[in-house]
Amino acid sequence: MSDFDQLYIKRAVDIDKKPIEINQLEDNRTKRIVKEVIFLRYLVKSTVDLFSYKDEDYKTHFFYQKSNEIKELNLVKFRMGTKLVKFEEYKQQLKNLIADCQVNLKTVSYTEQSLTRIFKEYNQCIGGAIESKPKAAGVNTFFNIILGVSFNSMTHKGNDNYGA
Numbered sequence: 058m059s060d061f062d063q064l065y066i067k068r069a070v071d072i073d074k075k076p077i078e079i080n081q082l083e084d085n086r087t088k089r090i091v092k093e094v095i096f097l098r099y100l101v102k103s104t105v106d107l108f109s110y111k112d113e114d115y116k117t118h119f120f121y122q123k124s125n126e127i128k129e130l131n132l133v134k135f136r137m138g139t140k141l142v143k144f145e146e147y148k149q150q151l152k153n154l155i156a157d158c159q160v161n162l163k164t165v166s167y168t169e170q171s172l173t174r175i176f177k178e179y180n181q182c183i184g185g186a187i188e189s190k191p192k193a194a195g196v197n198t199f200f201n202i203i204l205g206v207s208f209n210s211m212t213h214k215g216n217d218n219y220g221a
Contacts, residue, residue, distance in 0.1 A: 065096040066108070068127055070120060077116050077134045086135045086144045100173050104185030105154070107176040109169060119147070119172055121154065132167045151175060158182035 075089040097108035097120055106122040119130040130147035151162055160178045165171050180187050 064099040064102070066099065067094065067096050068120075068122075069094045070097075070127055070129065072110075072112070072118060072129060073131060073133065074112070075133060075135075076114065077132075084136050086133050086142070088131065088133055099188075100169060101176040101180065102188040103176070103180035104183055105176060105180055107172060117169075119167070119169075121176070123154070130167070130172070155179045155182075 070093060071090050072093050072095070073088040074091045075083065075087075095110055097110050099106065100109055100119075101107040104123075108120040108122070108127075110118045110120065112118065120127055121130060122128075128150070130150055131144075132147055133144040135142055135144070145167070147167060148162065148165060151165060155162075155175070158179055160175060160182060162175065165175055177187055
């Protein structure tokens, strides 16, 4: 699926801008929350929607929307001495979100494929109709080409050092 036929939605969200690159990691697990207006890409469109967003630092964020309330699924990486530590808050968020259904969270990971599977199972459990691979309706791509003809020659003769 190309990026041109994806369905996006514009939302004001609270987003964690804490770096995840190893050379930029901080030594605490405190999130760095910023309010931004962004375009979120639909992964699952149903009663409870799942979105993804890749920020300017190429960090992938996942958000869910239930009853017009949108929240980020949080994964915080930080440094403890020389160790890399992951605070997988998203697992507890998912447990709280899907407490009314029996969805297996033992193998969940912070990836598009894993989270999409969980949200599809959850929406099926609560009876939500799932739009598989949400696409923008009626997307057409046009390429405009402008051609021109010039009578000026682009060849250069002479030596610039002598002003020729």
